[in-house]
Amino acid sequence: MTLNNPKTPSRQRSRSEAKTPLTPSILSGMNNISLASSPTKRTSRPMGGLMKSKASTSAFETPNPFIATQSRSGSRSRPSSPVKRTVSGGVPTTEAFQRQANGGVIRKGGIESKLDVVTHDYVPPPRAEIKRSKSQPAVNRSGADTRDRFITNRETTDIGAVAASMDKLSLNPESSPGHTARLAAATGVPINRRILGYHEQPPSASSSDTTLAQQREFAKPLYAQRPGALPTSTGATTNKSRKFPTQPDRVLDAPGMVDDFYLNLLSWSCQNAVAVALEGSTYIWKADTGNVTQLGDAPEGNYVSSVDFSNDGAYLGVGIGNGDVELWDVESGQKLRTMTGHQLQVAALSWHQHILTSGCNDGSIWHHDVRMPRHKVMELLGHTGEVCGLKWRSDGELLASGGNDNVVNVWDGRLGDVGEGARGSAKWTKRNHIAAVKAIAWCPWQPSLLASGGGTNDATINVWNTTTGARLHSVRTPSQVTSIQWAPHKKEILSTHGYPTNSIMVHAYPTMERLAEIRDAHDSRVLFSCVSPAGDMVCTGAGDENLKFWRIWEVAQEVKKKKVVPVGEEVGGGRLNSTKEGILSIR
Template sequence: MKNPFISNTPSSSPIKPKTKSGTRVRKPDNASSSSHSSVHSSPVRRPRSNNGGFTDRYLPKRTDMDLKSVISLGSSSLPNFLPSNSDDQIEYRREQEAHETFDAILKNEIFGEKLSNNPIEPEDSIERIKSTPSAPYYEPTTPPSSHHAIDRDSLLSPTQSPANPRRLTYDHHQKPSSSTTRGASLLTYSEKRASRPSTASLIQNQYSSSTSPVRPDSKRLLLLPTKKTRQIAKIPYRVLDAPSLADDFYYDLVDWSSTDILAVALGKSIFLTDNKNNEVAQLSSTDDEYTSLSWVGAGSHLAVGQLDGLVKIFDIEKKKCIRTIPGHIDRVACLSWNNHVLSSGSRDRRILHRDVRTPEPCFEELHTHTQEVCGLKWNTEENKLASGGNDNMVFVYDGTSRDPCMKLSEHTAAVKAIAWSPHRRGILATGGGTADKRLKIWNVRTATKMHDVDTSSQICNMVWSKNTNEIVTSHGFSKYNLTLWDGNTLDPIAVLKGHSFRVLHMTLSADGTTIVSGAGDETLRYWKLFEKTKPQVQPASALLSAFNQLR
């Protein structure tokens, strides 16, 4: 059998036959054309065709498409440089600002006042260019024809009007010599200085020269101070070890009081950290596990839920338990205060309302959820309560009423992350678990959904900033990070990475500037994300103060 690899191997170049005297056989001039196409024939150099009329180079012609490409620069629309699924959009916003500046200067240098319908103030053509809807030369839907011809000279040399001509030439400046041109000034020799000049000074010197061909309005735009962008630290400024911090989705073990004390439940013990002096003290210990904790609004008492269903209230000044409240028959997964009312949700599917001023263990019992209640948040200003459960349901209650006033059933996983907006009335944010991964914002007053975004990860906890309209979510499977969202559009602003396990616990500082996150990697991380709010100006008169109180 013949080897296919050998038969497919190309043979070496054929050797032309020779005569007996050693000279090569010359083929006749009238050889057939088939002989030239034969394999054994030598390659023949074909003469260069001159069908197009070009011999040594290609000279392009200006066509209608070229004009359309040039005139399209006059359009003020820019592509979207902010992808919605970006991990960090601050850098993209900076890039977008740079693109907008470049686009404005390019159009100003090429077209000048041609892009403006009101050529009265030529020095402000940059602002008019930014607001120009489209190029004024021709309508894009109508192709240029013979009676709509475009003047190439007027396109490349923009002028304002015959009464006030203006061209990108040296008419208004002294024409530079060969030794004072921009290129020559950059390459000339200069003595070494002790300090290196800054970039701003170099730009200032470059455009302050009278020989600069850049238009004055473009100079002003380039020399404007850059906009100060927000700086967000991507790494925590403090990391604390938290041994025995439970890695359980249904636990809520970190909370920050209004008196700047952080409470953390580690296994069977509770520790308090005073952030003013960084002192750490143990509050209590138990034979059972702690599953949730929540500070009262004044910061004087701490409510703690346990695995056995008991709820304990601790006096912080006395550092002892002043009351133990029964009622649940299984672990207490979430707690929330509304002045003197303490609400608790449990794995026994019930929500109990307790008045801590009375001796009764509870005065109202809710049975709306069919599985464990894992999320519970009061809106104290509007006296509304939101609850989320392992049954993928979210209910909103008016006060302590037994029947909910709103029912949300769009999530497809457990809803533990719940937050009320401190900036707008009746706005609620909810986040789903592993099978859902969606962050939703609702208007409770109108019973409508405002925003819905896929976070691509399990949402374990959520905090709405008091200082800015932004939301911080902590994630589990499978990103293990924190994400900062714009509360108006739900665009991601920044992603904070550092934890190596699910970020289950999260709380906000008293001044609203710092987020503390706790994860299954047994660490607590402090993130400085927000600035302090400026103090509000007090009313100038008592009458105005009384009027504001009436409103």
């Protein structure tokens, strides 16, 4: 048997004529391979004979790795590889072939190159092939989440499901705090804050006009939103069972009304007549008939700084800018007397019976007895600034005053020893306000309560107990308080305000809950106010030279039933109805 042209098994590949030479390292490795063989000493035989030993079945126990051995029972033994098996039936070998196998020499064209060692490969069971596009990765995505990372399922209407899916897109919340802090510092975004904040104010427009920027900066406090302010310009109410007006019942022209915070130019008498001072003249408007009469004029070159009706409505006190106090008869329209003594303007007046009290610009308060030739019966010294608020209590026991020195004083109304040199001292002095106090009002149904309001820098309404001197309530308002009125038939407080709201506000007492705010009640700051004798109407005056009448409260039901008006007759009513429809055209 001649061995020629041995070849390497191809394993189902195309055969190549180029043979790889055996290197010394491969030869050394193959020499070290020893297969288990019989310990029987083998004898040399001629080339063509078969090798024999004591056990005739050990003919295939050779160190050649390409030849599988057979078991003694004649059955095929399991090959060393778990996936490869040899051909059934062995190939007879010679002693020379064994020597070549032991030496690791494979001859070209020999029998060893023609052996088909591997005939069957292990074939796994068939499985369904997943068709996929070339852009997908080579991993099995059959069990993966196929939802879009950026667009949630549009068919899902459950907000909770959408939120849960969005949470999966968030960053890892368990990241290091130090890393989070460094990331926030690098990006300039505060921690726990949205990156896209659409509520942020836009950057201010750059302008080269520095004058306009300065003007805006100076006017900013006037338009600042104070605590408790309403964002709308219309009347609003927090009590749905109550309707407050947003428009006045009527408007009267008041040309020449002085726009001065410290003056008091409006008064409403118990006889249903309204007195208003317009520059140097005083006018009376009667609500019952709508007639307007001019009562008198101030001395030439002066102006009227204050007006106030007596308790019975028969007389009118008029303060003049030069310090004089005039007394007028309303019915006849005649000036009864002029009481001099003050050197500066008289900005506040208040009556109690026959005593007319005046507040002067120099801080002094005088009591005038209008029956006596020497009218000055007492002087009260307790203010260092102009007295701009002055009110007697209805029983005449206490007098309250407010000044430009930010002080509220409560005086004992019992005169005691009267005379031109008599002096009085304040019973209580309150310095809680931080701006001028012009708004002063006594409660008609609880005589011990006194309300006061401060100017622009204060804008606060305080309620005092004049028996103990304690401050019971305090509420901050959006702007300066120019006047205060207590509701005669309800536990409510009305206040008027200046810049920037120019509003009328109503608060409940004692909760101090804001019931309504009528924004922009006038085109200018609302400086003066007075309540009708019936207690249903409020008249307000402002620098826009208008008088407006607002129906804030309703007259008690039992009062309305006292007078029956036939159908078709005009509704008048004096005290029962403070204003009469159809008297003046509504502007």
